[in-house]
Amino acid sequence: MLQVYLVRHGETEWNALRRIQGQSDSTLTANGERQARQVAERAKLLGITHIISSDLGRTRHTAEIIARACNCDVLLDPRLRELDMGVLEMRDIDTLTAEEESWRKQLVDGTPDGRIPQGESMTELSLRMQAVLDGCRDLPPGSLPLLVSHGMALGCLISTVLGLPPYAERRLRLRNCSLSRMDYQQSPWLAPGWVVETAGDVSHLDRPALDEVQR
Numbered sequence: 001m002l003q004v005y006l007v008r009h010g011e012t013e014w015n016a017l018r019r020i021q022g023q024s025d026s027t028l029t030a031n032g033e034r035q036a037r038q039v040a041e042r043a044k045l046l047g048i049t050h051i052i053s054s055d056l057g058r059t060r061h062t063a064e065i066i067a068r069a070c071n072c073d074v075l076l077d078p079r080l081r082e083l084d085m086g087v088l089e090m091r092d093i094d095t096l097t098a099e100e101e102s103w104r105k106q107l108v109d110g111t112p113d114g115r116i117p118q119g120e121s122m123t124e125l126s127l128r129m130q131a132v133l134d135g136c137r138d139l140p141p142g143s144l145p146l147l148v149s150h151g152m153a154l155g156c157l158i159s160t161v162l163g164l165p166p167y168a169e170r171r172l173r174l175r176n177c178s179l180s181r182m183d184y185q186q187s188p189w190l191a192p193g194w195v196v197e198t199a200g201d202v203s204h205l206d207r208p209a210l211d212e213v214q215r
């Protein structure tokens with residue numbers, strides 16, 4: 001049975017400042033690099049064979065730390081990027097106007113095709129994330145891949161696999177360097193195809209990790 005691990009990148013400067021990144025970027029903090037080393041040790045014990053990462057700096061840096069521990073290469077895939085947050089990228093979460101906050105909320109308040117002006121919809125995000133997950137089925141038998149991506153992107157993918165619409169309200173906390181797992185299986189009891197085995201596991205981290213949307 002194919003298993004695919006999913007990791008959100010380590011804490012960044014802008015995560016710590018509660019500043020929206022989207023497809024903009026900021027560097028890992030020292031704590032974020034520490035988190036990446038800890039999830040890397042867990043990935044090594046798991047026997048990860050392939051690492052596929054969003055090509056943004058924060059995910060690439062996290063993936064490279066994991067790859068060194070697992071002695072494998074990093075394949076960059078822009079489809080794993082974070083949601084394009086349009087005009088709100090680089091803005092502080094806590095300084096948004098009521099209208100700007102409403103744009104951000106409509107991504108996950110049940111509004112079909114909701115998007116931040118000049119940004120991407122959650123449905124578009126879900127489709128590209130699902131394409132990468134399904135692509136793992138083409139890896140050689142016995143492969144154990146690990147995808148390195150982002151909070152909204154991974155939350156959207158996991159919600160989609162659980163059968164929620166991509167624009168469903170967010171009821172999943174994916175902290176920096178959390179580990180999730182999807183299994184592709186045929187079973188008389190579980191839904192055929194992808195099932196969520198683990199979501200948001202941070203037991204490998206020795207300190208609490210951020211989820212920047214948490215107040």
Ligand SMILES: O=C(O)[C@@H](CO)OP(=O)(O)O
Pocket residue numbers: 008009015019020021022023082149150151152
């Ligand atoms: O883009 C961001 O600001 C956050 C949103 O959840 O995602 P990440 O830090 O995981 O890239």
